[in-house]
Amino acid sequence: MSDRIIDKYAVELAADIREGRLSAVEVTTAFLDRIAAVDGTVKAFLHVDREGALATAAEVDAARAAGEELGPLAGVPIAVKDVVVTKGLPTTAASKILEGWIPPYDATIVERLKAAKMPILGKTNLDEFAMGSSTEYSAYQQTANPWDTGRIPGGSGGGSAAAVAAKMAPLAIGTDTGGSIRQPGAVTGTFGGKPTYGSNSRYGLIAFSSSLDTPGPVSRTAVDGALLHEVISGHDPRDSTSIDAPVPPVFEAARLGARGDLSGVKLGVVKEFAEGTDAAEPGVVAAYEAGVEQLVKLGAEIIEVSCPSFTYALPTYYLIAPSEASSNLARYDGVRYGLRTGDDGERGLEEVMSLTREAGFGPEVKRRIILGTYALSAGYVDAFYGKAQKVRTLIKQDFEKAFEQVDALISPTTPFTAFKFGERTGDPYQMYLADLYTIPSNLYGGPGVSVPVGLSEGMPVGLQVMGPVMGDDITYRVAAALETTQEPLLADTAPDIHANVRFTSFSEGGK
Amino acid sequence: MSTISREEVAHLARLARLEVTDDELDAFAGQLDVILESMKTLGEVDTDGVQPTSHAVPLVNVFREDRPQPSLPRDAVLAGGPDTAEDRFRVPRILDEEA
Amino acid sequence: MTKLNTYEAALAAYEPVLGLETHIELDTATKMFCGCATTFGAEPNAQVCPVCLALPGALPVANKAAVEATMKIGLALNCRIAEWTRFARKNYFYPDMPKNFQTSQYEEPLCEDGYVDVVVDGESYRVEIERVHLEEDTGKTLHVGGATGRIHGATESLVDYNRAGIPLVEIVTKPVPGTGALAPEVARAYATELRDIVRSLGVSDVRMEQGSMRCDVNVSLNRPGDEWGTRTETKNVNSLRSVERAVRYEIRRQSALLDSGDKILQETRHFHETTGETSPGRSKEEATDYRYFPEPDLAVMEPSKEWVEALRASLPEPPRKRRERLQADWGLGDKEMQSVVNADAVELIEATIAAGAGASGAVKWWLGELSRRANETGAELGALAITPAQVAELQGMVEDGRLNDKLARQVIDGVLAGEGGPAEVAAARGLEVVSDTGALEAAVDEAIAANPAVAEKIRGGKHAAAGALIGAVMKATKGQADAGTVRQIILDKLS
Numbered sequence A: 001m002s003d004r005i006i007d008k009y010a011v012e013l014a015a016d017i018r019e020g021r022l023s024a025v026e027v028t029t030a031f032l033d034r035i036a037a038v039d040g041t042v043k044a045f046l047h048v049d050r051e052g053a054l055a056t057a058a059e060v061d062a063a064r065a066a067g068e069e070l071g072p073l074a075g076v077p078i079a080v081k082d083v084v085v086t087k088g089l090p091t092t093a094a095s096k097i098l099e100g101w102i103p104p105y106d107a108t109i110v111e112r113l114k115a116a117k118m119p120i121l122g123k124t125n126l127d128e129f130a131m132g133s134s135t136e137y138s139a140y141q142q143t144a145n146p147w148d149t150g151r152i153p154g155g156s157g158g159g160s161a162a163a164v165a166a167k168m169a170p171l172a173i174g175t176d177t178g179g180s181i182r183q184p185g186a187v188t189g190t191f192g193g194k195p196t197y198g199s200n201s202r203y204g205l206i207a208f209s210s211s212l213d214t215p216g217p218v219s220r221t222a223v224d225g226a227l228l229h230e231v232i233s234g235h236d237p238r239d240s241t242s243i244d245a246p247v248p249p250v251f252e253a254a255r256l257g258a259r260g261d262l263s264g265v266k267l268g269v270v271k272e273f274a275e276g277t278d279a280a281e282p283g284v285v286a287a288y289e290a291g292v293e294q295l296v297k298l299g300a301e302i303i304e305v306s307c308p309s310f311t312y313a314l315p316t317y318y319l320i321a322p323s324e325a326s327s328n329l330a331r332y333d334g335v336r337y338g339l340r341t342g343d344d345g346e347r348g349l350e351e352v353m354s355l356t357r358e359a360g361f362g363p364e365v366k367r368r369i370i371l372g373t374y375a376l377s378a379g380y381v382d383a384f385y386g387k388a389q390k391v392r393t394l395i396k397q398d399f400e401k402a403f404e405q406v407d408a409l410i411s412p413t414t415p416f417t418a419f420k421f422g423e424r425t426g427d428p429y430q431m432y433l434a435d436l437y438t439i440p441s442n443l444y445g446g447p448g449v450s451v452p453v454g455l456s457e458g459m460p461v462g463l464q465v466m467g468p469v470m471g472d473d474i475t476y477r478v479a480a481a482l483e484t485t486q487e488p489l490l491a492d493t494a495p496d497i498h499a500n501v502r503f504t505s506f507s508e509g510g511k
Numbered sequence B: 001m002s003t004i005s006r007e008e009v010a011h012l013a014r015l016a017r018l019e020v021t022d023d024e025l026d027a028f029a030g031q032l033d034v035i036l037e038s039m040k041t042l043g044e045v046d047t048d049g050v051q052p053t054s055h056a057v058p059l060v061n062v063f064r065e066d067r068p069q070p071s072l073p074r075d076a077v078l079a080g081g082p083d084t085a086e087d088r089f090r091v092p093r094i095l096d097e098e099a
Numbered sequence C: 001m002t003k004l005n006t007y008e009a010a011l012a013a014y015e016p017v018l019g020l021e022t023h024i025e026l027d028t029a030t031k032m033f034c035g036c037a038t039t040f041g042a043e044p045n046a047q048v049c050p051v052c053l054a055l056p057g058a059l060p061v062a063n064k065a066a067v068e069a070t071m072k073i074g075l076a077l078n079c080r081i082a083e084w085t086r087f088a089r090k091n092y093f094y095p096d097m098p099k100n101f102q103t104s105q106y107e108e109p110l111c112e113d114g115y116v117d118v119v120v121d122g123e124s125y126r127v128e129i130e131r132v133h134l135e136e137d138t139g140k141t142l143h144v145g146g147a148t149g150r151i152h153g154a155t156e157s158l159v160d161y162n163r164a165g166i167p168l169v170e171i172v173t174k175p176v177p178g179t180g181a182l183a184p185e186v187a188r189a190y191a192t193e194l195r196d197i198v199r200s201l202g203v204s205d206v207r208m209e210q211g212s213m214r215c216d217v218n219v220s221l222n223r224p225g226d227e228w229g230t231r232t233e234t235k236n237v238n239s240l241r242s243v244e245r246a247v248r249y250e251i252r253r254q255s256a257l258l259d260s261g262d263k264i265l266q267e268t269r270h271f272h273e274t275t276g277e278t279s280p281g282r283s284k285e286e287a288t289d290y291r292y293f294p295e296p297d298l299a300v301m302e303p304s305k306e307w308v309e310a311l312r313a314s315l316p317e318p319p320r321k322r323r324e325r326l327q328a329d330w331g332l333g334d335k336e337m338q339s340v341v342n343a344d345a346v347e348l349i350e351a352t353i354a355a356g357a358g359a360s361g362a363v364k365w366w367l368g369e370l371s372r373r374a375n376e377t378g379a380e381l382g383a384l385a386i387t388p389a390q391v392a393e394l395q396g397m398v399e400d401g402r403l404n405d406k407l408a409r410q411v412i413d414g415v416l417a418g419e420g421g422p423a424e425v426a427a428a429r430g431l432e433v434v435s436d437t438g439a440l441e442a443a444v445d446e447a448i449a450a451n452p453a454v455a456e457k458i459r460g461g462k463h464a465a466a467g468a469l470i471g472a473v474m475k476a477t478k479g480q481a482d483a484g485t486v487r488q489i490i491l492d493k494l495s
């Protein structure tokens, strides 16, 4: 491979550090320099912690010098979506309402990154409170797609995906409520994994929709993603919805897949996805179908399955997520932390709270709060939230029935490739369609990954692999196998963003 | 069929403590209509006798033991507050008692 | 001025229906959903963490001890424990509630359908329990700038979240009809019984004056044979006595309104301890829409049969049974025991006996002198600044002859004034029975000399006349003599 540090995969970097070919400080510095060089263009980061990252890297080097055994990703830097709470580092959820807030605690997954001695490079941009599919709803900046800087990087985790695609970080943390890891992965030509709900702690993940939110890995390869997956996963007693069971062996599964053999693996294609009136763009379909052919060549058997309730996934999601969000976001009231506006000594609390929330939340967040408030308000909760929870059961039953016949389901990750800035912001419903294929897994709770499969008019297309609950390993195996059919790896073919000297989004040691 | 009126949006905004502008009211009313129309398709689904699902793995009886853990240092608690006084969070006068 | 009927007039025309909603703070070591300590009286905001401060990202985990305590309360109130139950979010904005929703229970409470039997005037009443559920308390708000810390007229408020998240059990009765004129007493007896039951379980200190037990009192009136009337809900009722007073006041107020053809507003009212009146609180014009929905951050609860039965087996003797046993042990009649219960003195007497006093002595002090003091100041008996151990000590001093009743009362003055324990007060105030017989004999001689006619009568065998001389001696010794000893000296000298 290339000699540039930033071109290396996380597994290679970890081995280089462990075996003394590179120091962790060298590695971290390389990525920090890359951020300094290209993030002025990409604008993936909301905050960069050069000092903290280098301090962790130095610890790793010292540990190695002292003969200590290093963990699987020790010294490998990582970017964290700014919806995950980091002690002492600004955490905004890309919202004005949290501008300047410095958390006094770490999310469980951040504690695990720290325990794994992974230098945290900084916090990445997202749609405000993770509500969106283009990162255009960030209150701070627009992140560009490294494949075409006039286009969106997907969302909500556009910052994490763009950071990895532009090689500003070998790994990143994303969160997926309706597709926010997988969809940005697809449109930026990177790998994104949404683990089984409950297998990764939500403690310290700023809540959008409690019953759907799932943190997970962003990387360039399935093997890298699997390594990170294993570092952050596992039971957390601080999250009541955390599953107390062994983490599925995703790393082993990814390595197995990387041998390029899928003999005996049965993959289901969902009949209803192909039939919908909102079906995928022709270019996406073509790239996806070429990928399916490759999977067949690797030995997989393709079986058509029917999941009739998937048709209702989108409206079900748009009842559950905003309902929970309207309640989760009630805490941003300008009393204990965050923004307060309008407190002129005359106005009463109620008015000050309303003005604060008006000034602090962007239009998409307000839209969803109002939608959720409507769905929960007097007389509607059974008809809407309650009904949606029942439809969720039907969707789950569709998945379970399918998994009686197949090991995993596959589909395009998104119906369309990265669109141009502003193309869909005027019409929320058009934006929501971006998550058409990813939402069912969130409602079911099972794992799903997106792996680059090809290009459509020069823009990346992702293939989604959906597995059964706690069957994350099969999704990694299939993704890693598909990667073996690409030479070079699609994720490595992104046009290089040329270094330039715009530092507009770059800040050091605090905003 | 319009499912949600401007007035209804205003009421919901009040419930949610959002001071929305007139322009926003108009925009939201229109946009919510489209979304709600899509949601109404759920009405077609027969869910008689179907149990609701809330999580991937239905967990029961998840508890913690009654053992104290350290609280946050008080400086850290108050540091985030937009306005504090006497080690408490200061808020403007509360006009109508609600609770 | 609010128009009021006399209580008798009200009851002649209307029948009251009661309802009580009681919140009890559990005394678990930690809060309901986080590991923060619950120590009373800590510095403001010293017992808060990301969870109970509702920091972004924080998540709740339910306290098992609080769930068990709630089930114990439910079992002690003869409730059915749910086989499947969960928490729900009650959404409304208020600054003392960090998440702007209260984690509570809605359609699936932990315990349902129980009852409590109470006895008033020898008559038994069954108060049916609708539900017992678990929720969390709010923080405390200090209103600044208005008169006497009230919300009205305040210019700003200051919030302390130490109390936010402390487990709170809500106990709701079904409507209680048929109590007639005894409605106020039944309400009080229910609250008392509930408190005693919860206290016997050891899950809360149930102190109304400290707010660890808070009652909301619902009252409606209807004419006999009519449907039940519109109810009001009176909050801020901070003592057992106030429960009774609040019901009585609402009956008088509502009946006057109904008499003049007015409608009762369904509203929240506030009870004023000083005047015994209620005043309107928030109006229900804009009915609050709580947007309840199942709490997605918490797992459902499925108490197993084994778990429930183990808890049931662990329940202590019910207060009612215990009272019957104590009544027999203490040798009290029904009336006397009833007075003990009404005075809320069962535990106090028991503790006094445990500290070494005899039953009759313990009963005598708590029911007599100490009850009188409590009544004078309007305080609860248990709130008096004297401990059962001190009462036992006092009674010991009387039995040893070191104090007589009159001196003992003066010692009580000192103890209540915070001057120390009985022995300390007696020493400091010089309140000891004079046992120096030389000094007493001199005083007797003086009295005989000053009352020759009386002395003559005694010499003539009229021993009853000794009272006058005893009185004179007591006066001369400022009451510090033992009357029996004085009497003996007089009789010895004059026979």
Ligand SMILES: [Mg+2]
Pocket (backbone or CB within 6 Å): C104, C135, C170
């Ligand atoms: Mg309550």
Ligand SMILES: [Zn+2]
Pocket (backbone or CB within 6 Å): C031, C034, C035, C036, C047, C048, C049, C050, C051, C052, C053, C165
């Ligand atoms: Zn706490």
